[in-house]
Amino acid sequence: MSNSAAQIVIGGAFSSPYSLKMRAVLRYRHIPFRWVLRNSRWDDIPAAPVPVIPVLAWPDGAGGYADVMVDSSPQITRLEGEFAERSVVPTDPALAFVDFLLEDFADEWVTKAMYHYRWTYEPDIEKAGWLLPLDQNLQLDDGTHALAHDAIIERQVGRRALVGSTDANLPIIEGSYRRVLAILQRHFGQRDFLLGDRPSRVDFALYGQLKPMLWWDPTPMAVAVELAPRAVNWIERIDDLSWWNVDGDNGWFDVDQLDDTVLELLTEAGRTYAPFMLANAAALKSEADAMSCQIDGAEYRQGPFKYQGKCLTWVREQYSHLDHSARTRANAVLTGTGCEALLT
Numbered sequence: 001m002s003n004s005a006a007q008i009v010i011g012g013a014f015s016s017p018y019s020l021k022m023r024a025v026l027r028y029r030h031i032p033f034r035w036v037l038r039n040s041r042w043d044d045i046p047a048a049p050v051p052v053i054p055v056l057a058w059p060d061g062a063g064g065y066a067d068v069m070v071d072s073s074p075q076i077t078r079l080e081g082e083f084a085e086r087s088v089v090p091t092d093p094a095l096a097f098v099d100f101l102l103e104d105f106a107d108e109w110v111t112k113a114m115y116h117y118r119w120t121y122e123p124d125i126e127k128a129g130w131l132l133p134l135d136q137n138l139q140l141d142d143g144t145h146a147l148a149h150d151a152i153i154e155r156q157v158g159r160r161a162l163v164g165s166t167d168a169n170l171p172i173i174e175g176s177y178r179r180v181l182a183i184l185q186r187h188f189g190q191r192d193f194l195l196g197d198r199p200s201r202v203d204f205a206l207y208g209q210l211k212p213m214l215w216w217d218p219t220p221m222a223v224a225v226e227l228a229p230r231a232v233n234w235i236e237r238i239d240d241l242s243w244w245n246v247d248g249d250n251g252w253f254d255v256d257q258l259d260d261t262v263l264e265l266l267t268e269a270g271r272t273y274a275p276f277m278l279a280n281a282a283a284l285k286s287e288a289d290a291m292s293c294q295i296d297g298a299e300y301r302q303g304p305f306k307y308q309g310k311c312l313t314w315v316r317e318q319y320s321h322l323d324h325s326a327r328t329r330a331n332a333v334l335t336g337t338g339c340e341a342l343l344t
């Protein structure tokens, strides 16, 4: 298991929230792995079905790879099936469902703030423009580096509207970021993680999206230091939790005694992510050019996003697998948060 031939390889980038999320999961779980910078000279992982990062690759024992896969949430699920120790999935299926839902909120909604802050304000754009190309090649010559800076800025700024980062949506996205920070500041005044004395899927998903905002991009960093210094410190912890002690399957909170701050996070998901996901699914179904919904009394609008339609299906599938008792307990937590609208 510990020889390098058997190691899972993760292909990612320092600037990629989902890459950092998965690397943190592997570290915490004590799963032997090798990190490679995707598209660098060390990258020997074949093309994945979709050209996104992170890619996880399983060696075939003969110097190649038997399998490659993308998408962090199914990656976590697969690792749960292959490794038993230090699980990130709560043992109670009702709590596991709440965790799955909050993971998706971080992956699919909080990510909008991440992309928005990176590519909206000049200092963030310039920093990312100069640093991101170096992930793939530290020795890029100055001329090529300058061209890469211009090209990546043009491409990424041009994609802002695709994920909803428009001037019209700005108050909604930035307002949500500030509320999430305020909730986490209070939560981490009492606790080390969201759903137990151990981290779960939501901790890693939030970490992935927040890491760029709290540690990298100057504009959202300044907001975070002011509103949520505890969350800024928490990011450092989640990055490498290989030191965190776990006692078997113990350490999860009771789903019917979750902290008020966790309920507030669910309520934040209910007022933003839930209407977004529902309107997105409806727009995909009717093949409309745009989705729009009301968030906080204002109109939120963007083009429909196929992948997020799939995510809603996954959330509903997880819910449909709950037995009667687990469903009743999950419902008791979700009713009144706005998230229950996703499940009907």
Ligand SMILES: N[C@@H](CCC(=O)N[C@@H](CS)C(=O)NCC(=O)O)C(=O)O
Pocket (backbone or CB within 6 Å): 015, 016, 017, 018, 019, 051, 052, 053, 054, 070, 071, 072, 073, 107
């Ligand atoms: N749903 C995927 C998202 C992965 C993703 O969107 N990765 C981004 C970077 S963080 C990417 O590779 N985008 C492709 C591109 O920018 O060309 C996950 O959960 O891992």
